[in-house]
Amino acid sequence: xxxxxxxxxxxxxxxxxxxxxxxxxxxxxxxxxxxxxxxxxxxxxxxxxxxxxxxxxxxxxxxxxxxxxxxxxxxxxxxxxxxxxxxxxxxxxxxxxxxxxxxxxxxxxxxxxxxxxxxxxxxxxxxxxxxxxxxxxxxxxxxxxxxxxxxxxxxxxxxxxxxxxxxxxxxxxxxxxxxxxxxxxxxxxxxxxxxxxxxxxxxxxxxxxxxxxxxxxxxxxxxxxxxxxxxxxxxxxxxxxxxxxxxxxxxxxxxxxxxxxxxxxxxxxxxxxxxxxxxxxxxxxxxxxxxxxxxxxxxxxxxxxxxxxxxxxxxxxxxxxxxxxxxxxxxxxxxxxxxxxxxxxxxxxxxxxxxxxxxxxxxxxxxxxxxxxxxxxxxxxxxxxxxxxxxxxxxxxxxxxxxxxxxxxxxxxxxxxxxxxxxxxxxxx
Amino acid sequence: xxxxxxxxxxxxxxxxxxxxxxxxxxxxxxxxxxxxxxxxxxxxxxxxxxxxxxxxxxxxxxxxxxxxxxxxxxxxxxxxxxxxxxxxxxxxxxxxxxxxxxxxxxxxxxxxxxxxxxxxxxxxxxxxxxxxxxxxxxxxxxx
Numbered sequence: 224x225x226x227x228x229x230x231x232x233x234x235x236x237x238x239x240x241x242x243x244x245x246x247x248x249x250x251x252x253x254x255x256x257x258x259x260x261x262x263x264x265x266x267x268x269x270x271x272x273x274x275x276x277x278x279x280x281x282x283x284x285x286x287x288x289x290x291x292x293x294x295x296x297x298x299x300x301x302x303x304x305x306x307x308x309x310x311x312x313x314x315x316x317x318x319x320x321x322x323x324x325x326x327x328x329x330x331x332x333x334x335x336x337x338x339x340x341x342x343x344x345x346x347x348x349x350x351x352x353x354x355x356x357x358x359x360x361x362x363x364x365x366x367x368x369x370x371x372x373x374x375x376x377x378x379x380x381x382x383x384x385x386x387x388x389x390x391x392x393x394x395x396x397x398x399x400x401x402x403x404x405x406x407x408x409x410x411x412x413x414x415x416x417x418x419x420x421x422x423x424x425x426x427x428x429x430x431x432x433x434x435x436x437x438x439x440x441x442x443x444x445x446x447x448x449x450x451x452x453x454x455x456x457x458x459x460x461x462x463x464x465x466x467x468x469x470x471x472x473x474x475x476x477x478x479x480x481x482x483x484x485x486x487x488x489x490x491x492x493x494x495x496x497x498x499x500x501x502x503x504x505x506x507x508x509x510x511x512x513x514x515x516x517x518x519x520x521x522x523x524x525x526x527x528x529x530x531x532x533x534x535x536x537x538x539x540x541x542x543x544x545x546x547x548x549x550x551x552x553x554x555x556x557x558x559x560x561x562x563x564x565x566x567x568x569x570x571x572x573x574x575x576x577x578x579x580x581x582x583x584x585x586x587x588x589x590x591x592x593x594x595x596x597x598x599x600x601x602x603x604x605x606x607x608x609x610x611x612x613x614x615x616x617x618x619x620x621x622x623x624x625x626x627x628x629x630x631x632x633x634x635x636x637x638x639x640x641x642x643x644x645x646x647x648x649x650x651x652x
Numbered sequence: 653x654x655x656x657x658x659x660x661x662x663x664x665x666x667x668x669x670x671x672x673x674x675x676x677x678x679x680x681x682x683x684x685x686x687x688x689x690x691x692x693x694x695x696x697x698x699x700x701x702x703x704x705x706x707x708x709x710x711x712x713x714x715x716x717x718x719x720x721x722x723x724x725x726x727x728x729x730x731x732x733x734x735x736x737x738x739x740x741x742x743x744x745x746x747x748x749x750x751x752x753x754x755x756x757x758x759x760x761x762x763x764x765x766x767x768x769x770x771x772x773x774x775x776x777x778x779x780x781x782x783x784x785x786x787x788x789x790x791x792x793x794x795x
Binding site: 298301305340341343344345347348351435436437438440441443612615616617 | 713
């Protein structure tokens with residue numbers, strides 16, 4: 224059974240990484256084979272938190288997708304982005320810095336794919352008006368999105384998986400990840416002018432085209448905006464106050480989605496069209512495959528091997544997880560990577576007596592996976608989405624064009640993150 | 653039931669083709685390849701899709717923030733472009749019927765392909781076209 228579980232997992236992983244088949248087909252196909260061969264069963268696959276589908280993750284994603292599906296109809300994001308571009312007075316560098324910071328902030332609260340889907344059209348509009356190439360702007364924004372998403376539990380799907388597996392709360396992510404993300408974003412702002420040098424020339428006559436955009440027109444239904452704002456406040460209060468309310472984030476998101484559906488009056492097909500069923504099913508398939516590895520003892524064995532390699536040295540383990548995660552998340556989508564690594568890290572934390580240092584393993588995994596997603600064009604779902612939008616707009620971004628910048632940005636962010644982890648959890652702890 | 657209908661070549665000037673569409677209020681154009689054989693039907697809606705920036709199609713709220721004077725510039729996209737560039741990236745099935753097909757056969761093709769215009773051929777050569785409005789006229793007019 225162990226051999227079958229490993230073979231099925233490896234084959235599915237190769238198919239997901241190479242995209243020889245649709246990743247949903249690979250994940251669900253792998254899960255189906257494991258169930259059909261009896262490697263796992265319905266009890267383990269559907270009702271066990273350790274070896275089956277993590278319903279907290281699935282329903283947290285579902286709830287947030289519904290909320291975002293309604294929120295995006297308000298036009299508030301377009302309003303803010305155009306307002307910022309006008310405040311930048313058409314200076315391409317200032318436009319890039321402002322739009323990337325908006326993207327990073329939004330990504331902390333919305334999922335990264337949604338954020339780039341919202342920011343990319345505005346960016347294409349502003350660049351079109353300025354008569355400049357939007358490609359550097361889109362690449363910088365998706366990088367900012369992957370960095371900003373690391374700040375909170377709900378910002379990036381890998382964080383949701385890590386939170387569910389580790390028991391870390393929304394506030395834990397805010398306290399431990401947000402400060403690092405802020406530091407990295409400062410560095411990001413310093414690096415961007417150099418990384419995208421030569422992209423900021425603009426014809427002064429075209430600046431007026433941006434100044435004539437009317438951002439107020441983006442908001443059509445002010446009442447819907449107010450309703451969304453109130454529900455979002457309630458949802459975030461629920462996340463932050465988990466220790467008081469004792470309600471899981473998934474339940475908070477579902478309740479928020481339900482309330483917003485009731486009071487917004489948005490048609491069912493409109494908000495349901497924002498639910499990415501393929502993503503949710505992909506997660507389910509992954510959880511079943513990884514669960515089979517846990518059930519058959521493969522994950523436990525792998526964790527033991529890593530423990531032997533690190534010889535129980537927590538700092539070495541943290542840096543190893545950080546580095547390996549950054550590299551592997553650039554090669555394969557960071558969601559399957561984190562789904563696989565979470566049970567391994569859970570085992571590793573049991574071997575580290577200091578709880579602060581044990582927790583640092585989780586932060587290393589989150590940082591490596593989130594920031595590592597920037598390394599290549601296929602490192603994160605948001606990258607793939609932006610490349611598709613750019614292509615449709617007639618501005619193709621090649622794999623290497625993205626990766627040349629992505630590798631540099633990933634290296635810089637990991638170099639910033641490593642001393643943060645060392646200082647915070649080993650020197651100053 | 654077919655009528656005479658203007659055709660344009662794949663390498664014709666896009667602006668001239670669009671002017672033809674606009675001046676005669678046509679639902680689309682029949683596009684022929686260099687051999688004169690029917691290549692595709694270019695619906696007017698596809699021309700609109702080409703002219704409207706993809707970012708506005710992705711996010712329709714952006715259409716509201718652009719003022720009318722900026723919107724006037726969308727036709728600039730036609731400068732130096734051929735009809736080939738106006739065609740959808742994914743080649744669609746050619747809406748074509750034989751000269752002796754029945755009204756129902758024509759309607760079936762039009763409905764299945766959601767196309768407002770079908771080319772009528774005889775011996776692989778275009779002899780005319782049938783528009784959706786012409787088809788409806790045939791359906792509702794008592795014989």
